[in-house]
Amino acid sequence: MTAIAIALAVALGCIALLHVYWGLGGVWPGADAQDCARRVVGVRGVRSMPGTAPSFAVALLLAAAALIALGAAGGHPLAVFFALAAGLVFLGRGMAGFTPAWRRLTPELPFARYDVRYYSPLCLAIAAGFLALTWNGLAA
Secondary structure (H helix, E strand, O other): HHHHHHHHHHHHHHHHHHHHHHHOOOOOOOHHHHHHHHHHHOOOOOOOOOOHHHHHHHHHHHHHHHHHHHHHOOOOOOHHHHHHHHHHHHHHHHOOOHHHHHHHOOOOOOOOHHHHHHHHHHHHHHHHHHHHHHHHHHHO
């Protein structure tokens, strides 16, 4: 389980750093803010990336999730509870990406294509990792 926790922590940490980069005005993987927003936000008519505060808030939540993964691997009961909650959040986000309602909310290309190919499957993989940690923590 330690390998799963480390993999989750690294993945979530990298995604958190990416949100910090965006919060500081970074535009990768786009050519400009609008192109970046169309790639990573995807809501209808998006023209710019979210501001610093929302980007940093997401980064903070992702960093907390990374720490939860590491704590759950150690069997800490509170961390196992939060790992279950994080797993359910990521499961919901991963599943949402394949629904017509989500597609109506986020129709911009290339986000819509990337979401089905990469973002939603990544969320499902992260959810599986958290749920495995939860299962292991409950079985201990």
